[in-house]
Structures are given as structure tokens and as C-alpha cells.
Amino acid sequence: MTTAKLVHDPYNIVITGVGGQGNVMASRILSNMLVRKGYRITIGETFGASQRGGSVMSHIRVSESSVWSPQIPSGKAHLVVSLEPIEAIRVLARYGNPEVKVVSNIRPIYPSGVIAGEAVYPSDTEVRQILQKHTSRYWLIKATEEAVKMGNPILGNIIMVGATAAVGDLPISRDDFIAALSLIFSGDKREKNIEAFERGFSSLQG
Amino acid sequence: MSYLIDPVAGATYLLMGNEAIVRGALEAGVNVASGYPGTPSSEIIENLSRIARERNVYVEWSSNEKVALEVAAAASFAGLRALCAMKQNGVNVASDFLLHLVYSGTRGGIILVSCDDPGALSSVNEGESRYFARQLEMPLLEPGNFQEAKDMTKWAFELSEELKQIVMLRSVTRMSHASGNVTYGELPNTKRKAEFKFKGFILDPDEGIISSAPVEWRHKEQQNKLNRAKEIFENSPFNYYEGPEKPELLIITSSACYLYSREALDVLGLKDRVGILKLGTTWPLPPKLLTKYLAKTDKVMIVEEVIPFLEENVKVLAAEKAGEVGIKKFYGKNEGFLPMVGEMNPDLVINALTSILGITYTSVPQEYDQSAKLSAFVHAPVRDQVFCPGCPHRASFFTIRKALELEGGNGFVCGDIGCYTMAVRPTGFETLKTVHSMGSGMGLASGFGKLDQFGMEQPVLAVCGDSTFYHAVIPALINAVHNKSNATLVILDNGGTAMTGFQPHPGQDFNVLGETVPAIDMARICQAIGARVEIRNPFELNDTLQTLTELMEDKRGVKVLILSQFCALSPQRRGKKNYEMRVDETLCLGEECGCGRFCTRVFRCPGLVWNKEKGKAEIDQVICVGCGVCADVCPRGAINRKEVA
Numbered sequence: 019m020t021t022a023k024l025v026h027d028p029y030n031i032v033i034t035g036v037g038g039q040g041n042v043m044a045s046r047i048l049s050n051m052l053v054r055k056g057y058r059i060t061i062g063e064t065f066g067a068s069q070r071g072g073s074v075m076s077h078i079r080v081s082e083s084s085v086w087s088p089q090i091p092s093g094k095a096h097l098v099v100s101l102e103p104i105e106a107i108r109v110l111a112r113y114g115n116p117e118v119k120v121v122s123n124i125r126p127i128y129p130s131g132v133i134a135g136e137a138v139y140p141s142d143t144e145v146r147q148i149l150q151k152h153t154s155r156y157w158l159i160k161a162t163e164e165a166v167k168m169g170n171p172i173l174g175n176i177i178m179v180g181a182t183a184a185v186g187d188l189p190i191s192r193d194d195f196i197a198a199l200s201l202i203f204s205g206d207k208r209e210k211n212i213e214a215f216e217r218g219f220s221s222l223q224g
Numbered sequence: 225m226s227y228l229i230d231p232v233a234g235a236t237y238l239l240m241g242n243e244a245i246v247r248g249a250l251e252a253g254v255n256v257a258s259g260y261p262g263t264p265s266s267e268i269i270e271n272l273s274r275i276a277r278e279r280n281v282y283v284e285w286s287s288n289e290k291v292a293l294e295v296a297a298a299a300s301f302a303g304l305r306a307l308c309a310m311k312q313n314g315v316n317v318a319s320d321f322l323l324h325l326v327y328s329g330t331r332g333g334i335i336l337v338s339c340d341d342p343g344a345l346s347s348v349n350e351g352e353s354r355y356f357a358r359q360l361e362m363p364l365l366e367p368g369n370f371q372e373a374k375d376m377t378k379w380a381f382e383l384s385e386e387l388k389q390i391v392m393l394r395s396v397t398r399m400s401h402a403s404g405n406v407t408y409g410e411l412p413n414t415k416r417k418a419e420f421k422f423k424g425f426i427l428d429p430d431e432g433i434i435s436s437a438p439v440e441w442r443h444k445e446q447q448n449k450l451n452r453a454k455e456i457f458e459n460s461p462f463n464y465y466e467g468p469e470k471p472e473l474l475i476i477t478s479s480a481c482y483l484y485s486r487e488a489l490d491v492l493g494l495k496d497r498v499g500i501l502k503l504g505t506t507w508p509l510p511p512k513l514l515t516k517y518l519a520k521t522d523k524v525m526i527v528e529e530v531i532p533f534l535e536e537n538v539k540v541l542a543a544e545k546a547g548e549v550g551i552k553k554f555y556g557k558n559e560g561f562l563p564m565v566g567e568m569n570p571d572l573v574i575n576a577l578t579s580i581l582g583i584t585y586t587s588v589p590q591e592y593d594q595s596a597k598l599s600a601f602v603h604a605p606v607r608d609q610v611f612c613p614g615c616p617h618r619a620s621f622f623t624i625r626k627a628l629e630l631e632g633g634n635g636f637v638c639g640d641i642g643c644y645t646m647a648v649r650p651t652g653f654e655t656l657k658t659v660h661s662m663g664s665g666m667g668l669a670s671g672f673g674k675l676d677q678f679g680m681e682q683p684v685l686a687v688c689g690d691s692t693f694y695h696a697v698i699p700a701l702i703n704a705v706h707n708k709s710n711a712t713l714v715i716l717d718n719g720g721t722a723m724t725g726f727q728p729h730p731g732q733d734f735n736v737l738g739e740t741v742p743a744i745d746m747a748r749i750c751q752a753i754g755a756r757v758e759i760r761n762p763f764e765l766n767d768t769l770q771t772l773t774e775l776m777e778d779k780r781g782v783k784v785l786i787l788s789q790f791c792a793l794s795p796q797r798r799g800k801k802n803y804e805m806r807v808d809e810t811l812c813l814g815e816e817c818g819c820g821r822f823c824t825r826v827f828r829c830p831g832l833v834w835n836k837e838k839g840k841a842e843i844d845q846v847i848c849v850g851c852g853v854c855a856d857v858c859p860r861g862a863i864n865r866k867e868v869a
Contacts, residue, residue: 036607037609038612046238046403049238049403050238053237053238058404058405059403059404060370060402060403060404060483061238061402061403061404062398063401063402063403064345064346064397064401070609070610070611070612070643070646071607071608071610071611071612071651071830072607072608072609073607085369085371085404085405085483086483086487087480087483087484087486087487088398088399088402089398089569089570090570091487091488091491091569091570091571091587092587092588093587093588093593094491094587104603104604104605105604107599107600107603107604108600108604110596110599110600111596111597111599111600111601111604114588114592114596115587115592116588116589116592125846127830127847128833128834128844129605129606129607129608130607130610130650130651130828130830131605131606131608132605132834133824133828133829133830133832133833133834134824134825134826134828135820135821135825135834137605137606138605140603140604144603145603148599148603151599152592152596162846166846171846
């Protein structure tokens with residue numbers, strides 16, 4: 019199989035969010051789409067204890083030829099996909115650089131310290147300013163809102179996968195998504211997921 | 225059909241390290257697999273159970289790791305191939321049997337897979353299993369990438385059969401839970417018949433009895449096997465060198481640290497100056513191979529997790545071979561170039577290399593780095609781990625804490641291992657005051673409960689989960705009753721091994737193969753042991769509080785309170801709301817309530833949030849799962865629950 023040349027090799031993606039948002043599923047589907055395109059993929063992820071409402075991260079390394087470390091070195095992310103806005107900010111502090119791109123869900127999940135009144139969650143404007151300052155380009159998507167309209171907030175992760183495909187750095191399409199999906203879902207879930215992908219894809223183009 | 229049993233040799237899939245281990249075991253024709261759930265090892269047995277029928281594998285979740293290893297060993301003794309999987313501290317549990325097993329030797333190929341957790345990403349320790357290989361004198365293998373995880377697993381069975389010895393395969397979280405491309409080999413059609421032969425000459429390894437005695441003779445045999453392993457390892461394809469003929473510095477590494485080392489050389493552009501000796505066979509070390517590469521340079525850096533196992537072993541070998549390889553300067557953990565604790569990553573290797581070789585490196589402009597870090601510090605508040613919305617543990621600990629307060633505030637709870645361990649943190653109201661290993665909560669409570677003779681007057685509680693109860697709590701409970709200790713055990717029964725993904729345990733009426741099995745009733749066990757037992761639903765806050773208070777006041781020995789309620793993520797509850805919750809803003813006292821916004825400040829459920837603009841509590845309808853408990857927490861009755869039809 020011939021693989022399309024990557025803009026960077028390895029191309030480094032961080033998918034981040036809060037435990038329970040479907041971070042791992044998003045990283046596995048996106049990676050399976052890329053494997054289908056002939057790339058060598060390494061995913062590093064944390065789950066287990068960190069799943070319980072904590073910050074979670076998957077590191078995806080996309081390469082034409084080589085296995086890379088399951089942890090991206092500091093400052094080397096090319097794309098950050100965030101299922102929750104402040105998780106994008108957290109990831110940029112370690113993996114960001116002036117060239118990085120960010121696609122983030124706009125819907126907050128409040129940390130327990132914020133709920134308890136011990137910490138302050140940034141305003142929408144502050145989030146935008148931080149992303150503006152620390153990325154070469156960023157997109158904020160109403161993924162949870164769209165997913166709720168579709169009947170299930172968990173679909174937010176697939177909407178974000180759709181948006182990631184629309185960034186255009188990686189040669190992946192709706193067909194690749196459908197193929198990767200068939201490894202994981204069947205029937206009714208499949209149709210909903212395809213719709214979520216399409217909504218995510220068009221949200222970035224609109 | 226699961227992609228793990230795709231019969232096409234040469235097919236490539238994206239596999240998690242644990243899945244690669246499964247595929248390797250299947251390619252080796254594994255017959256029996258056992259284990260006890262523990263992150264990051266659980267997916268091995270889980271995935272094997274899903275294809276058990278199709279591949280004729282017997283798979284079980286055992287009651288603990290020692291029993292699991294005994295079950296796997298029985299298969300080996302009967303001439304079958306067996307795999308036993310556990311997390312690092314499980315090896316401690318299994319180690320008593322393991323000590324004897326390495327003396328007696330094995331028959332069919334058997335591997336012990338230990339998944340260590342450097343950095344304690346999902347553990348309350350970062351214990352090392354590698355030292356068991358040295359201490360118990362058995363071969364140790366460590367895969368350095370995902371393809372190797374498969375290939376090495378398959379080979380480990382062959383090695384075990386050749387040596388007639390159990391082989392330990394050690395993975396780490398960043399291998400087990402990371403994923404990469406894996407190309408498949410053949411799936412064999414094995415037709416092994418199980419038979420335990422014991423009628424031969426007593427010392428015959430294939431047909432005699434299997435025991436650790438006569439000890440010195442067996443021990444010698446064991447060491448002969450280790451020496452044979454050493455010879456085999458000299459030519460293992462899992463050990464290789466990458467780099468220049470005469471490197472300035474030699475990195476010796478294994479496992480995920482190999483990938484971090486390669487990454488660091490790539491980032492710093494050092495591939496022409498620094499070589500990497502990647503080892504897949506880390507005990508016993510192959511001396512000729514090490515001698516060959518140690519002779520290439522005077523500077524040696526060792527990259528590994530967590531404590532300096534490889535480093536110490538290489539240093540001993542370098543001292544023994546000093547005549548051939550010369551005197552080395554080492555750069556490792558003992559020399560302070562790499563940390564002695566926590567997990568490794570490419571950045572730590574980069575830092576060590578820059579300081580050893582005197583080079584400078586910055587990954588991003590300083591101005592960006594400072595600004596991004598400041599933004600995160602100010603605007604990305606820490607996300608503490610929390611119990612899920614609707615978690616029964618939040619309700620249980622809310623009540624336990626209240627009972628202790630009512631009692632006078634001096635009582636305390638000994639914790640145990642599971643999601644409920646998080647009750648050391650604010651999400652569980654900082655209720656737990658000790659946390660150690662599986663079953664230790666009850667063991668400690670048994671001990672504390674005997675200290676009245678020395679003036680101790682504090683009420684003592686222990687908590688454990690349902691799976692933990694069967695694993696290690698029963699002997700501690702027996703001990704407490706037998707020794708007339710005064711303690712109360714609260715069993716947080718959430719209907720499965722929830723933290724690791726709902727693996728069945730002996731209290732349930734089904735097993736991992738989906739068969740119906742006798743459920744072993746924990747209440748009746750506790751009663752048979754001689755404890756007073758009560759069962760309540762933790763979502764009924766008042767009823768639970770009353771019962772617990774009464775049990776704590778009963779000073780006649782050991783009491784058990786079983787709090788039964790399914791985990792919020794369990795198949796029984798997931799996606800099903802019992803109640804629609806609403807906050808009545810006209811009743812909510814907001815900032816004025818119970819020293820300030822009582823429900824959000826104290827109860828801290830992720831589904832019950834604070835509306836800054838209105839100054840009132842509010843339900844986050846996306847996150848709330850409708851357990852209804854907060855309605856009883858609100859002192860004003862401002863939170864309403866409406867049954868969902």
C-alpha cells in the first residue's frame with residue numbers, strides 16, 4: 019500500500035478530555051482510520067484510575083515507517099483535539115508550540131474544585147484568548163450540544179473525530195471512518211456514529 | 225469474528241499491547257488462561273475470554289493471583305500451555321507458590337505476565353516485579369514494542385517448554401495500554417490432551433512427582449535451567465544494537481524505555497554519536513552480548529523503570545568483565561542522571577543526554593513556554609479524580625463520615641483497593657485514613673480493634689469492595705472474629721469488579737465464560753465467620769446512617785454492614801435514569817446554605833453544579849444520571865426528584 023506523505027513525520031496528535039467522555043474510543047477510531055491508510059501508528063493512553071473524572075490524554079503518533087514512543091516529547095504536538103476546553107489549555111502547557119492547531123469542544127465539565135467553589139473556571143472569552151495566543155489555528159465546536167440534539171451526549175467524541183478529519187492535515191475521509199467503525203460497532207449505533215462524524219466534519223467547514 | 229483470531233498470517237491490525245500478548249498466546253496455542261483483574265493487565269484475560277469458545281481455551285478469573293497461578297500451573301503439569309496474568313502487586317500475592325514452582329519446574333509451556341505500573345497511573349504503588357525474576361531465579365522477558373509483545377509471548381511458551389521452567393513476561397502500562405501495528409503469524413490447531421503423569425521415577429521431570437523437594441537437588445536443576453537460558457539469550461533476536469560502530473555513549477535499555485531512548489536521540493539528532501543496546505531478555509543477562517557492547521565505549525547510560533534493576537545487573541557484569549571491557553563510567557539512576565521514582569518519558573532521557581554530553585536544547589521558544597504554562601496554571605484548574613455522578617460510594621462515604629462525626633469525630637476508616645480508594649480525597653470526604661494492599665483495611669482494623677488494652681478508644685472501621693472481599697478480606701475478617709477484635713467492616717458491594725471493567729467475581733452467579741455458577745453469598749460467609757451482618761442500600765441515606773451508628777455502638781465484636789447498590793457505570797445502571805432532578809431556585813439558599821452552598825461545596829457530585837450568575841445550585845442535565853441522592857442531601861428540600869417512567 020502506498021501512503022500519502024505526511025506534513026510531519028511523525029505527525030503527533032493529542033486527544034484530551036475528561037474521563038468518561040469517550041477519549042479512548044475517539045483515539046482508537048481515529049487511529050484505525052489511519053492504519054487503514056497504511057500508516058504506522060503508536061497510541062499511548064492512560065486509563066484506569068485516571069478514568070474517573072480526571073484529565074485523560076491519548077497520544078497518537080502517525081508515521082509512514084516507524085514505531086514511536088507512546089509519549090510525545092514536550093512541545094511536539096501538531097494537533098490537539100480536546101473534548102473539553104480547559105483540557106486543551108492544560109495540554110498546550112506541556113505539548114504546545116507556536117505552530118500547533120487545536121480543535122476543541124466548547125462545553126465545560128467543571129472540575130470538583132470549581133463545583134465546590136475553591137477554583138474558578140475561565141470564561142468563554144478567556145478560553146478563546148488563550149487558544150488564540152498559543153496556537154497557529156484553533157476551532158471551537160459545539161460537540162456536546164450537537165450530540166445532545168442527536169439524543170446522546172457521548173456522541174460528542176465522534177463529532178470531534180469528524181472535526182479532526184476536516185482539519186485537513188491527515189488524508190482521512192468518511193469512508194475511512196465507516197471502515198474503522200465496523201471493527202467496533204454494528205447496527206443502530208453505526209448509523210448514529212456516522213451521522214455524528216458528518217456533523218463534526220461539517221461543523222469545521224461551516 | 226474478533227480481529228484477534230483472524231486466521232490470516234500477515235494481516236496487520238492496530239493492537240493494544242495487552243491484545244498483542246493475547247494474539248501471541250493464541251499463536252502459541254495457549255490452552256488455559258487465568259488471572260485476577262488489575263490495571264494495566266485486565267484486558268489480557270478479558271480478550272481471551274471473548275474468544276475462548278472459538279479457540280478452545282479455558283479462561284477464568286480466579287479469586288486471587290496465587291490461586292490463578294496455581295490454576296495455570298496445573299495445566300502446565302498436565303502438559304498444556306498456560307498463561308497467567310496480573311498486575312505488579314499480584315505477583316507479590318502469587319509469590320509464595322511461585323517460589324516453590326520454580327524449584328519444581330513445569331511441563332507444558334507456562335508464562336506469568338506481570339503488567340507493572342511505573343508512575344502508579346492506576347495503582348497505589350509502583351512496585352517492581354522484575355526483582356522476582358532475579359530473586360526466584362527464573363527467566364525474564366520484556367517486549368520493547370507492540371510487534372515484539374506478540375512475538376515474544378509466543379516465544380516465551382517455547383522457551384518455557386524447552387527449559388521446563390515458568391517464564392516471566394513483564395510489561396508496563398505504556399506497553400500494555402499503548403497500541404501499535406502488529407502483523408499476525410499463523411494460528412495453530414493444537415490438539416493437546418491433558419494428563420498428569422506421576423508414576424515415573426520420582427525425580428523424572430516429565431513423569432515423576434512435581435515438588436520442590438529434595439530442595440538442594442531441585443535448586444541446582446533450577447540454576448542449570450537459568451544457565452541454559454543465558455546461553456539461549458546470547459542469540460535472541462529480541463536483543464539488538466542500533467547506532468554507530470564506536471559510540472560516544474552506550475544506552476542500555478528495555479521495554480517502553482527503548483522507545484523513549486530512540487525518541488530522545490531523534491529529537492537531539494544524536495543517532496551518529498550514541499548507540500542503543502535494546503534488551504528483550506533482561507534476566508539472566510547474556511554475558512557475551514553485554515561484553516561485546518560494553519567494550520565499544522567507556523560511557524554507559526541505563527534507561528529503565530522504576531528502580532535500577534538493569535543498572536545494578538549491568539554493573540555487576542561490567543565489574544566481572546572489567547579485564548575485557550575496561551573501566552566504565554555509568555550514567556543512571558544511582559548517579560542521579562535519571563530519577564529513582566516515577567515513570568520515564570522522552571523528556572527525561574533528553575535531559576539526561578544533554579547533561580551527559582554537554583549540549584543545549586529547548587523544545588519551544590521560552591516566551592511561548594512560560595506563557596502557555598502560566599495560562600494553564602491560572603485558567604485550567606486541577607481536575608481532581610472524583611467518583612462518577614451517581615456513584616454509590618459517594619453516598620456511602622457521605623453516610624460513613626456523618627456517622628463518625630456523630631460519634632465524636634475520633635473514629636477512622638481503614639481503606640482498601642478499588643475505586644473507593646479515592647475516598648482519601650475530597651470526593652469521598654477524605655474519609656479513609658489508611659490505604660495499603662488488597663484486604664489490608666480489614667487486617668489493620670483487626671489490629672487497631674485490639675488496642676483498647678493500651679487505652680485506644682477510637683471507633684475503628686474498615687471498608688472493602690465486593691471483589692476485594694473474596695480476594696483477601698475473608699482471612700482478615702476471620703482473624704478479627706477469632707481474636708475478638710472490636711471493628712466494623714463496611715462492604716461496598718457494587719455488583720462486580722467495577723474499577724477494572726466489571727469482571728465477574730465469586731459473589732456473582734455467572735463467570736467470565738458466561739456460564740451460570742453458584743453465587744457465593746458474602747452475607748452468609750460473614751455470618752458463618754461469626755460477625756453480625758446488616759445489608760442496606762446506600763442511596764437510602766437515613767436508613768444507612770441509623771444502621772451504621774447502631775453497629776458502631778455495638779461493642780460485642782465484629783460487625784459487617786453490606787452496602788449494596790450497582791456501580792453507576794454497570795450494565796445494570798448505565799444509561800438508565802431513575803429520577804429527573806431539578807433544583808427549585810425559590811427554595812435554594814445558595815451561598816447562605818450550611819456555611820455556604822452546602823450541596824456543591826460538600827457533596828461535590830459532578831452532576832450538581834453551581835450557577836455563578838444566579839447564585840444557586842443547578843443540575844447539569846448532561847452529566848446527572850438521576851440517582852436521586854442529592855435530594856436527601858439538601859437541607860432545604862430544594863432538590864426535587866421525579867421518577868422517570
